[in-house]
Amino acid sequence: MSETPDSAVRTYTEQHSAAFLDDLAEWLRIPSVSAQPEHAGDVRRSAEWLSAKLRETGFPVAEIWETPGAPAVFAEWPSEDPGAPTVLVYGHHDVQPAAREDGWATDPFEPVIRDGRMYGRGAADDKGQVFFHTLGVRAHLAATGRTTPAVTLKLLIEGEEESGSPNFRALAEKHADRLAADAVIVSDTGMWDEDTPTVCTGMRGLAECEIQLYGPAQDIHSGSFGGAVPNPATEIARLVAALHDEDGKVAIPGFYDGVTDLTDTERALFAELPFDEATWFRTAKSQAASGEAGYSTLERVWARPTAEVNGIGGGYQGAGSKTIIPSSALVKISFRLVDGQDPDDVQQAVRAWVESRIPAGIRHTIAFQPATRPCLTPLDHPALQAVARAMGRAFGKKILFTREGGSGPAADLRDVLGAPVLFLGISVPSDGWHAPDEKVELDLLLKGVETTAHLWGELATP
Numbered sequence: 453m454s455e456t457p458d459s460a461v462r463t464y465t466e467q468h469s470a471a472f473l474d475d476l477a478e479w480l481r482i483p484s485v486s487a488q489p490e491h492a493g494d495v496r497r498s499a500e501w502l503s504a505k506l507r508e509t510g511f512p513v514a515e516i517w518e519t520p521g522a523p524a525v526f527a528e529w530p531s532e533d534p535g536a537p538t539v540l541v542y543g544h545h546d547v548q549p550a551a552r553e554d555g556w557a558t559d560p561f562e563p564v565i566r567d568g569r570m571y572g573r574g575a576a577d578d579k580g581q582v583f584f585h586t587l588g589v590r591a592h593l594a595a596t597g598r599t600t601p602a603v604t605l606k607l608l609i610e611g612e613e614e615s616g617s618p619n620f621r622a623l624a625e626k627h628a629d630r631l632a633a634d635a636v637i638v639s640d641t642g643m644w645d646e647d648t649p650t651v652c653t654g655m656r657g658l659a660e661c662e663i664q665l666y667g668p669a670q671d672i673h674s675g676s677f678g679g680a681v682p683n684p685a686t687e688i689a690r691l692v693a694a695l696h697d698e699d700g701k702v703a704i705p706g707f708y709d710g711v712t713d714l715t716d717t718e719r720a721l722f723a724e725l726p727f728d729e730a731t732w733f734r735t736a737k738s739q740a741a742s743g744e745a746g747y748s749t750l751e752r753v754w755a756r757p758t759a760e761v762n763g764i765g766g767g768y769q770g771a772g773s774k775t776i777i778p779s780s781a782l783v784k785i786s787f788r789l790v791d792g793q794d795p796d797d798v799q800q801a802v803r804a805w806v807e808s809r810i811p812a813g814i815r816h817t818i819a820f821q822p823a824t825r826p827c828l829t830p831l832d833h834p835a836l837q838a839v840a841r842a843m844g845r846a847f848g849k850k851i852l853f854t855r856e857g858g859s860g861p862a863a864d865l866r867d868v869l870g871a872p873v874l875f876l877g878i879s880v881p882s883d884g885w886h887a888p889d890e891k892v893e894l895d896l897l898l899k900g901v902e903t904t905a906h907l908w909g910e911l912a913t914p
């Protein structure tokens with residue numbers, strides 16, 4: 453009996469899985485912690501290890517790309533098919549700091565396999581999810597009898613993601629010609645859970661600001677002057693109290709301008725996810741739900757923009773009392789943004805809103821951090837449907853859709869390359885990203901291999 457393409461991929465993956473896991477373990481032994489200067493040499497060694505492994509895999513091009521910080525890796529495998537689309541895979545080879553004392557059962561940089569899982573820093577975030585592309589492309593070739601992939605395959609594997617990607621945008625802009633692609637696949641996310649394969653369709657953006665209010669030139673006596681001059685701590689409180697209306701909507705005029713609404717289809721698909729609100733609130737360590745009226749909890753964190761106070765302060769906070777009118781007060785606010793919102797416009801709206809509310813006698817400053825733009829790929833996009841089909845073949849299940857409430861450098865690629873961004877991840881919430889005992893589920897890792905083995909053909913023939 454001749455093999456189907458799907459069983460050929462599965463057989464090839466199984467036959468090569470032991471060597472694949474050995475190689476991944478070797479990579480995990482390199483402590484490529486980008487945040488710690490003493491590991492700068494290890495981050496470089498990690499980049500060199502990966503580029504050598506990609507050449508060994510068959511990529512004719514595999515290069516180290518320097519940045520002012522840690523190096524990235526770029527690889528390219530052109531398709532011989534005329535008119536084949538080009539796909540760029542994004543991931544990162546740096547990892548979060550980790551030490552045995554943080555509560556790891558075993559050395560974070562000496563990976564071990566226990567109960568069908570590989571434990572080690574970077575196993576899921578993100579080396580494991582970068583590495584499944586190597587065996588995936590080999591399985592794609594073996595199962596189809598091809599000598600080059602069905603798409604021109606490019607990889608850009610960053611070395612500073614865990615440090616906030618400070619040089620990523622400039623790197624992408626500098627090499628925009630070589631990175632040009634019809635679609636970007638971000639391999640640095642996860643799926644719903646072990647039994648529910650999902651594709652993430654977007655991430656929220658982020659704008660952050662610190663607002664300082666200044667009143668009297670120094671702290672003054674609340675008996676001699678209180679009741680007769682403006683108090684900056686009171687004014688900060690008024691500002692924060694005015695941030696939301698009674699329905700939990702952000703009350704800053706213009707904040708929602710351009711926001712892309714959820715479609716009925718997407719709301720229905722979100723509702724199919726096996727979401728247990730009680731468990732979710734336990735994870736959130738919160739006693740109750742709160743947020744914008746008219747939206748479910750998942751819709752609130754995935755698809756709606758927000759304003760959250762991250763910190764507030766001013767005046768005397770020591771022991772006992774100190775009867776003053778403080779000279780200054782501050783608040784730090786972060787705004788999560790969704791598709792259709794431009795961070796520059798949001799910043800303008802926030803500035804105008806603050807200016808309109810500050811009374812005479814109070815001076816203010818607002819400082820914004822660099823913003824992250826939101827990104828979203830519509831459900832009916834052909835490339836997104838191709839990802840869902842490839843994942844469905846690997847998992848043998850219906851694929852549902854999620855979004856992420858946080859943000860990443862993916863939006864930069866969308867902006868610089870003008871290509872849709874798709875998310876492909878097999879990690880699950882229990883994998884312990886950034887935590888002790890980070891692990892990856894081996895059966896899911898191999899499903900990741902199979903998914904990418906199917907994906908290049910699915911993308912080439914939408």
Ligand SMILES: [Zn+2]
Pocket residue numbers: 544577578613640
């Ligand atoms: Zn990551």
